[in-house]
Amino acid sequence: MECWRTACSEPKAQYDEPVTSTAGCWGSFPPHFLRGVHPLYLPDFLWKYKRPITLILLVGMSCLLMIDSLHRRWVSRASIEIASEAVSPLQKTAESMYAGGRNALDIVPDFFRTRAQNAALRKQAGQLQQEIALLREELLREQRLSALAAFTNKIEGPKIVARVIGASPTPWFGEVTIDRGNSHGVRMYLPALSSYGLAGYVVETRGHTSKVLLLTDSSSRVGVVVQRSRAQGIVQGNDEGGCILKYLESTADVQKGDVLLTSGNSRIYPMGLLVGQVGEVKSKPGTLFKWATVTPATDFGKLEEVALIVTAVASEIKTESDAGDS
Amino acid sequence: MAFFTITAFLAGLALAVIESTFMRAVEFASVRPDLAVLAVTVASSRTHFGRVMMLAFVLGFSRDFISGGAIGMNAFSLTFMAYFLALTQDYLLTENWTAQLFVTFVSASVFGILFCLLKITLQYEPGSGYHIVKTIILTSLYTSALGPPAFKLIRKPNAPLYQRLKLKYDVEHETIPESKV
Numbered sequence: 319m320e321c322w323r324t325a326c327s328e329p330k331a332q333y334d335e336p337v338t339s340t341a342g343c344w345g346s347f348p349p350h351f352l353r354g355v356h357p358l359y360l361p362d363f364l365w366k367y368k369r370p371i372t373l374i375l376l377v378g379m380s381c382l383l384m385i386d387s388l389h390r391r392w393v394s395r396a397s398i399e400i401a402s403e404a405v406s407p408l409q410k411t412a413e414s415m416y417a418g419g420r421n422a423l424d425i426v427p428d429f430f431r432t433r434a435q436n437a438a439l440r441k442q443a444g445q446l447q448q449e450i451a452l453l454r455e456e457l458l459r460e461q462r463l464s465a466l467a468a469f470t471n472k473i474e475g476p477k478i479v480a481r482v483i484g485a486s487p488t489p490w491f492g493e494v495t496i497d498r499g500n501s502h503g504v505r506m507y508l509p510a511l512s513s514y515g516l517a518g519y520v521v522e523t524r525g526h527t528s529k530v531l532l533l534t535d536s537s538s539r540v541g542v543v544v545q546r547s548r549a550q551g552i553v554q555g556n557d558e559g560g561c562i563l564k565y566l567e568s569t570a571d572v573q574k575g576d577v578l579l580t581s582g583n584s585r586i587y588p589m590g591l592l593v594g595q596v597g598e599v600k601s602k603p604g605t606l607f608k609w610a611t612v613t614p615a616t617d618f619g620k621l622e623e624v625a626l627i628v629t630a631v632a633s634e635i636k637t638e639s640d641a642g643d644s
Numbered sequence: 645m646a647f648f649t650i651t652a653f654l655a656g657l658a659l660a661v662i663e664s665t666f667m668r669a670v671e672f673a674s675v676r677p678d679l680a681v682l683a684v685t686v687a688s689s690r691t692h693f694g695r696v697m698m699l700a701f702v703l704g705f706s707r708d709f710i711s712g713g714a715i716g717m718n719a720f721s722l723t724f725m726a727y728f729l730a731l732t733q734d735y736l737l738t739e740n741w742t743a744q745l746f747v748t749f750v751s752a753s754v755f756g757i758l759f760c761l762l763k764i765t766l767q768y769e770p771g772s773g774y775h776i777v778k779t780i781i782l783t784s785l786y787t788s789a790l791g792p793p794a795f796k797l798i799r800k801p802n803a804p805l806y807q808r809l810k811l812k813y814d815v816e817h818e819t820i821p822e823s824k825v
Contacts, residue, residue, distance in 0.1 A: 369727070
């Protein structure tokens with residue numbers, strides 16, 4: 319029996335051949351799934367123009383779909399329903415898988431990026447801490463200077479504010495070095511005040527630095543008066559960070575906690591500078607004087623700035639001393 | 645054919661979902677390879693005209709569910725592109741990588757041009773001309789770069805091309821190729 323196609327002289331039997339191999343459609347033609355299947359009967363002109371006709375049919379269907387979609391008729395509504403009900407969960411799952419995979423892949427670069435960021439942030443934090451420390455230091459310094467200025471403003475005469483730049487390298491001398499010297503107008507015997515009270519006096523001057531003998535040095539002696547009872551005595555350093563109030567009359571009214579001020583009898587210190595507080599009062603029977611421990615008003619362990627009071631007395635001492643030397 | 649159509653429809657949905665999610669990982673300059681174009685191009689070299697046309701239509705239709713615009717735009721463009729491919733397959737055998745690259749690039753370009761024309765026709769905002777040209781060219785280049793690997797991956801090893809088999813069959817049975825009738 320001949321094939322129904324006019325242009326084809328193949329016997330029809332070839333379409334009726336049984337499928338003997340399932341090797342797939344790639345090794346033979348026609349493919350196994352087409353064997354035994356008789357093609358549809360089509361008129362010749364349809365067969366001849368089957369490609370354009372297929373195109374027109376499919377494209378026409380596409381156009382109908384587009385028209386429907388643009389007018390939002392049933393196909394578009396149904397497709398939206400299908401998309402939201404069926405495709406969206408699939409898309410959501412795929413999206414979460416994609417996000418999970420991406421996160422997993424990002425772990426390694428993230429680790430290195432985080433490590434680099436961590437190092438940079440640590441460096442920045444260190445710099446900021448340093449900056450904060452400097453600013454805090456500046457603030458504290460300003461506060462101290464303000465307190466010192468507030469304290470010394472009550473005292474007449476010009477003042478020279480100096481910064482303590484060093485202490486005595488040996489424990490045998492209670493001295494500190496300040497950053498002001500002859501060139502700044504510092505002279506010998508100028509009393510030095512901290513923001514809490516008397517600190518000492520200048521014992522040595524150089525061009526740009528000076529040395530201040532502190533109250534705690536045993537060679538320092540200050541004539542004082544007890545503020546409450548007006549009893550007088552001498553405060554001398556004990557080389558141990560404190561002072562001793564000496565030469566108190568045995569009948570003097572001195573108690574623990576009494577405030578000691580400079581008496582003004584000294585040629586170095588003007589009257590009324592705060593020296594410290596009386597600690598324990600001691601006496602020995604049969605002696606003319608009693609004595610007491612003194613807690614200096616100034617904390618010498620934290621002394622950082624001093625104000626030097628330029629007094630006329632100090633200038634006189636200097637002049638006399640120069641005259642004696644000559 | 646019904647089974648094939650349903651399978652192709654589901655595969656098209658999966659492809660569209662993959663394109664909308666996983667393909668972002670390989671995005672380059674806001675351009676991704678067009679998997680549907682790639683699938684139709686590869687399929688055109690291994691199966692006959694009717695199936696390629698149906699595959700293109702169904703893949704486009706399933707993609708229309710997810711992509712924006714009117715339903716049928718992708719189906720229209722892909723079907724036209726498949727027809728164009730079917731015309732060229734009679735003259736060009738995609739047996740070496742150069743031909744595969746070329747065919748994929750041309751088909752992706754045709755699809756892009758058709759889609760843009762359709763977009764303009766349906767009065768969607770087309771964007772600037774520069775952007776359109778850039779997108780078409782970059783997408784085509786990107787898709788064509790995946791062409792040879794896709795041909796190699798999908799075709800069975802050492803299997804001759806469908807066109808080659810068809811040609812052999814026609815010669816052996818002394819029939820006139822249907823496209824030449």
